[in-house]
Amino acid sequence: KNQVEQSPQSLIILEGKNCTLQCNYTVSPFSNLRWYKQDTGRGPVSLTIMTFSENTKSNGRYTATLDADTKQSSLHITASQLSDSASYICVVSAMHDYKLSFGAGTTVTVRA
Amino acid sequence: DAEITQSPRHKITETGRQVTLACHQTWNHNNMFWYRQDLGHGLRLIHYSYGVQDTNKGEVSDGYSVSRSNTEDLPLTLESAASSQTSVYFCASSESLGDTQYFGPGTRLTVL
Numbered sequence: 001k002n003q004v005e006q007s008p009q010s011l012i013i014l015e016g017k018n019c020t021l022q023c024n025y026t027v028s029p030f031s032n033l034r035w036y037k038q039d040t041g042r043g044p045v046s047l048t049i050m051t052f053s054e055n056t057k058s059n060g061r062y063t064a065t066l067d068a069d070t071k072q073s074s075l076h077i078t079a080s081q082l083s084d085s086a087s088y089i090c091v092v093s094a095m096h097d098y099k100l101s102f103g104a105g106t107t108v109t110v111r112a
Numbered sequence: 113d114a115e116i117t118q119s120p121r122h123k124i125t126e127t128g129r130q131v132t133l134a135c136h137q138t139w140n141h142n143n144m145f146w147y148r149q150d151l152g153h154g155l156r157l158i159h160y161s162y163g164v165q166d167t168n169k170g171e172v173s174d175g176y177s178v179s180r181s182n183t184e185d186l187p188l189t190l191e192s193a194a195s196s197q198t199s200v201y202f203c204a205s206s207e208s209l210g211d212t213q214y215f216g217p218g219t220r221l222t223v224l
Contacts, residue, residue, distance in 0.1 A: 004154065031210060043202050043215030044155075089154070098209040102154030 002027040004092050006103035013080055014111055021106045023073040023090030031095040035064050035075045038087045038105065047075075047088075077108070085110045114139040118203050118216040126224055131190040133219050135203030143206045144186040145213060146170075146178060148199040155202065161186055162209075193223045 004025045013019045025033070032051045036044035048057045048064040050073070057064045061078045077084055090103040116137040125131050137144065142163045147155040157170030159178040167178050175197060177189045190197055200220050204213040 034212065041218070043204075043217050045215070046212045049212065093210060099157070100155075100213070102156075104152055104154045 002092070002094060002099075002101040004090055004101045004103040006088075006090050006106050008106060009104070010107040010109070012109045012111060015080060015082060017080055019077050019080060019108065021075045021077075021088050021090075021108070023075070023103055025071050025073070025090070025092045025101065025103075027071075027092040027094050027101050029095040030068060030071075031093040031098065033064075033066055033073050033093070034091045035062070035073075036089040036091055038089060040086070044089055080108075080110045082110050082112060084108060116203060116205055116214055116216040118201075118219050120219060121217065122220045124222045124224065125193050127193060127195060129193050131193050131221065133188045133190075133201055133203075133221070135186050135188065135216060136184055137203075137205045137214075137216075138184065139205060139207070139214070140183055141205035141207050141214075142183070143209065143211075143213075144180070145204045145206075146176070146186065146188045147202045147204065148172065148197075149202060149218075150199050158188065158201075159186075190221075193221075195223050197221065198223045 007022045034049045035047045038044040050066045063076045066073045087105040087107045089105045092101045119134045145160045146158040156172045161180040202218050203216040206213045
């Protein structure tokens with residue numbers, strides 16, 4: 001069964017600090033991996049997408065990495081801002097049927 | 113600007129009642145999806161459609177139905193609401209299979 005595991009479940013950081021979120025998956029055959037940001041009370045919004053051949057993708061202060069051999073991805077947030085407080089969801093797509101497997105998300109709280 | 117909307121945003125209903133949640137997108141996307149989001153779980157696929165008159169069951173389809181009579185709309189119906197269907201429901205759409213899915217703002221449904 002295709003699975004996506006995220007860690008930690010939640011974290012609190014001070015404004016201006018960096019943090020890294022982890023995602024491990026067992027989806028096979030692998031097509032692509034996306035990180036979504038979900039603000040409280042809103043729908044998820046795509047941050048990055050990576051295919052098998054890509055190992056790094058940036059979107060402003062967000063940098064995602066992918067190791068397709070170990071089936072791991074990380075999302076690094078640099079110089080966090082209060083607006084980064086949200087849930088970050090790792091989403092993996094399987095080849096052929098393109099069905100999405102969602103992680104449960106990591107809730108990030110940025111404190112002033 | 114193109115968008116995807118859901119209504120109502122909040123709904124309280126009683127066990128056994130029929131409930132319909134609306135989803136409308138103006139991107140002219142062929143693919144539309146319904147998910148539910150529960151605490152501690154990733155988003156789970158309820159039903160999806162790849163075009164007009166096409167509907168397919170997802171992993172948690174029991175007790176739900178959809179119909180696709182035009183490109184823009186994919187209403188989700190709970191035939192006889194149960195307390196286990198209390199959740200936040202998200203509609204999403206994408207232009208092609210494997211493309212990024214764009215999510216609506218969600219509907220919070222409470223079944224008493």
